[in-house]
Amino acid sequence: KLPVIIDCDPGLDDAVMLMLAHGSGQLDIRAVTISAGNQTQEKTMLNALKVLSLIGATDIPVYHGAENPLFRELIADGVVHGESGLDGPSLPIPDMRPQPENAIQGIASVLAASETSVTIVPTGPLTNIATFLLAYPHLKPKIARISLMGGGIFRGNMTPLAEFNIYTDPEAAAIVFKSGVPITMCGLDVTHKALVFQKDIELLRALGNQTGKVAADLMDFFSIYYRENRVELNGGAALHDPCAIAWLLNPGIFSTKSCYVDVETKGELTRGATVVDFYNTLHREPNVTVAYDLDRDAFIDMLFNAIKALP
Ligand code: BDR
Numbered sequence: 340k341l342p343v344i345i346d347c348d349p350g351l352d353d354a355v356m357l358m359l360a361h362g363s364g365q366l367d368i369r370a371v372t373i374s375a376g377n378q379t380q381e382k383t384m385l386n387a388l389k390v391l392s393l394i395g396a397t398d399i400p401v402y403h404g405a406e407n408p409l410f411r412e413l414i415a416d417g418v419v420h421g422e423s424g425l426d427g428p429s430l431p432i433p434d435m436r437p438q439p440e441n442a443i444q445g446i447a448s449v450l451a452a453s454e455t456s457v458t459i460v461p462t463g464p465l466t467n468i469a470t471f472l473l474a475y476p477h478l479k480p481k482i483a484r485i486s487l488m489g490g491g492i493f494r495g496n497m498t499p500l501a502e503f504n505i506y507t508d509p510e511a512a513a514i515v516f517k518s519g520v521p522i523t524m525c526g527l528d529v530t531h532k533a534l535v536f537q538k539d540i541e542l543l544r545a546l547g548n549q550t551g552k553v554a555a556d557l558m559d560f561f562s563i564y565y566r567e568n569r570v571e572l573n574g575g576a577a578l579h580d581p582c583a584i585a586w587l588l589n590p591g592i593f594s595t596k597s598c599y600v601d602v603e604t605k606g607e608l609t610r611g612a613t614v615v616d617f618y619n620t621l622h623r624e625p626n627v628t629v630a631y632d633l634d635r636d637a638f639i640d641m642l643f644n645a646i647k648a649l650p
């Protein structure tokens with residue numbers, strides 16, 4: 340099994356990402372660390388514990404992360420994921436507690452204790468990961484890769500060019516992209532192809548297990564935003580965060596290109612944009628494997644098989 344640490348801000352699609360990660364049976368999830376993003380740290384923590392309890396992953400240590408971006412205010416307006424950050428399904432109060440150490444200490448202890456290098460999968464703002472990289476530079480060689488959801492080559496969703504996770508903490512993202520750790524980036528170009536439609540959601544609900552039902556309920560809620568605001572997706576909702584896990588499970592279903600990528604932290608119109616040198620105009624050493632397309636049906640199969648394997 341591939342050892343991973345997941346850093347997330349659940350978040351409806353983060354919840355689906357956790358289902359894919361655990362249900363695949365192919366990952367050894369050594370820790371889940373929590374970022375503030377889709378909602379406040381308090382809410383995203385509660386949501387993570389609820390989802391991990393639901394999917395029978397109560398033995399995974401969970402760590403509190405930063406409450407705010409490095410230099411900016413948190414934008415947690417509940418527009419996409421609701422006031423709770425996980426609107427839609429109703430999940431019981433979890434019988435699970437976070438670890439006493441924080442996310443930075445948690446990542447450090449997992450890496451220090453690991454004989455092999457570990458992959459980090461961030462699906463929220465990159466505050467925790469940037470802070471970790473600055474605080475424990477000697478542990479960088481223990482990171483095999485960072486497979487993240489964030490950014491975009493040609494588009495944004497918070498501003499015309501900036502995607503939510505990067506826009507929320509651009510300085511943190513810049514630290515991560517400049518870190519020298521190999522990165523795979525699943526940005527909006529590819530995640531807007533990871534679409535789930537109403538007919539898929541009904542299949543999920545019909546699987547018969549509790550996780551399938553919860554996944555269907557939360558995708559129903561998530562789809563409302565997409566139907567109202569992303570008409571060009573023809574009723575599909577973009578399952579962003581599971582892409583960062585799916586690439587680890589089967590990179591063959593993705594189209595990727597090695598590119599030099601940096602993050603705009605000061606632009607008047609472009610703050611928080613990932614600047615992807617897709618055509619290698621700068622002739623710089625590529626630092627990111629940029630995913631830009633995927634086989635949607637293979638992705639949905641992978642996801643549904645994982646959810647089917649859960650309680
Ligand atoms: C990203 O922002 C959040 O709303 C989602 O969970 C995803 O990580 C998409 O831009």
Ligand code: CA
Pocket residue numbers: 347348349350352353376377462463580
């Ligand atoms: Ca997320």
